[in-house]
Amino acid sequence: MKKVILGLTALCLMAMTSCKDNAAAKIDETNVTAAAERDANASDFPVLEFDKTEHDFGEVIAKTPVETVFKYKNTGNAPLVITDIKSSCGCTVPQDWSREPLAPGESGEFTVKFNGSGANKVSKSITVTANTEKGTEVVKISAFVKADPTKS
Known part of the structure; x- marks a missing residue:
């Protein structure tokens, strides 16, 4: 039983750490710029x-x-x-x-x-x-x- 839990834990850790490498490559700068502009305008309210x-x-x-x-x-x-x-x-x-x-x-x-x-x-x-x-x-x-x- 301990070997199964240890094996599943190791598998989960490998899956989570392998995703980190690809996440940074998926960021599109145009989306970041558009999101920053949207967030800046979101604080403008009519009074x-x-x-x-x-x-x-x-x-x-x-x-x-x-x-x-x-x-x-x-x-x-x-x-x-x-x-x-x-x-x-x-x-x-x-x-x-x-x-x-x-x-x-x-x-x-x-x-x-x-x-x-x-x-x-x-x-x-x-x-x-x-x-x-x-x-x-x-x-x-x-x-x-x-x-x-x-x-x-």
């Missing part, structure tokens, strides 16, 4: 910078629609692609953003509509999914929703 990250509507009457515009700019070194914008509830609707890539230095915007749901102080978050380093960015809206005085 999504907003003109404001929070908007307060102040006092609104219940069920009264209000809206605001969030403006943003790509301050990074790669094209920015926004794939989705979602709110934390159905009473807040983000819309009108570009699905096209935004080059570095260019600006864009999206609208957020809020229908005045809830009561008292209300806060909602809007999550922007993009190809930034973090992958998501968050902006917020808030309002103080008052009851409609004509409906008692």
Whole structure:
């Protein structure tokens, strides 16, 4: 039994050391250059910078629609692609953003509509999914929703 284990160990060692000689010869310099360039570009991300990250509507009457515009700019070194914008509830609707890539230095915007749901102080978050380093960015809206005085 010891001879079989010793023989298998010797065979494995020979197989592993014989591969080392051929591995260096198989490296293609053009592949190394392409990989280095790809890795250098992989660290370039777009940066999504907003003109404001929070908007307060102040006092609104219940069920009264209000809206605001969030403006943003790509301050990074790669094209920015926004794939989705979602709110934390159905009473807040983000819309009108570009699905096209935004080059570095260019600006864009999206609208957020809020229908005045809830009561008292209300806060909602809007999550922007993009190809930034973090992958998501968050902006917020808030309002103080008052009851409609004509409906008692």
